[in-house]
Amino acid sequence: MRRVLLPVLLGVALVGCEKRDSDMAVKKVIEQEPTSREDYGRPFRQMSDAALRSDMTLTDIHFEPHRTMLSELGRERLNRLAHLMKMYGGTIRYSSYETDEALNEGRMSIVVDYLAYAGIDTSREPVREDLAGGRGLGAPEVILVKTNEGTYKARKSASSSGAGTSVDTNK
Structure with missing residues (x-):
């Protein structure tokens, strides 16, 4: 037992x-x-910051149209980028389709001033005018490339008016 x-x-x-x-x-x-709303957002903020660190860019959408003033979206993004630059360093890349050089220079100056106000050392080049990875191809260039490769052929539509064209993506 x-x-x-x-x-x-x-x-x-x-x-x-x-x-x-x-x-x-x-x-x-x-x-x-998590005990507060702030705690629930922490993982998403970390993911967003990781994405921002790999793509530290500002474009036309972050400014008011045809002006040097930052839009609300631009202020939010620049605040976040300034925080990340304090922690990790880096360079912000500015890209624009605007052809007005004075406007582009003014926008870059605003960004540098904003970073200086946020406590970032602006003695080196904190903003560079280009886009990470290049600008890429626009739609007309892509269609031209596809046409030359033989993958894009315009054909007449079968509509009753016969005025439209459709896209055949088959080789």
Whole structure:
């Protein structure tokens, strides 16, 4: 009887200890649960910051049209970029389709002033005029390339007026 009772009691004791360890782990996780809206947004902010660090750019959309003034979106993005530059350094790339050089220079000057006000060292070049990875091809260039490769062929539409064209993407 003793030979059976001792292993059973030892097994129950071990199971009880294991249960308490898992209860403690669950309690620890529950204590770390977000308690405010700020806590819930932390993982998303970290992902967003990682994306911003790899693409530190400002474009025309971050400014009011035909003006040097930052838009609301531009102010939010520049605030976040300034915070990341304080932590990690880096250079902001500015890209614009605007042909007015004075406007582009004014926008870059506004960005440099904004960064200086935020406490970023602007003695080196904190803003560069280009786009990370290049600008890419516009739609007309893509159609031209596809036409030359033989993958894009314009054909007449089967509409009753016969005035439209459709796209055949088959080779």
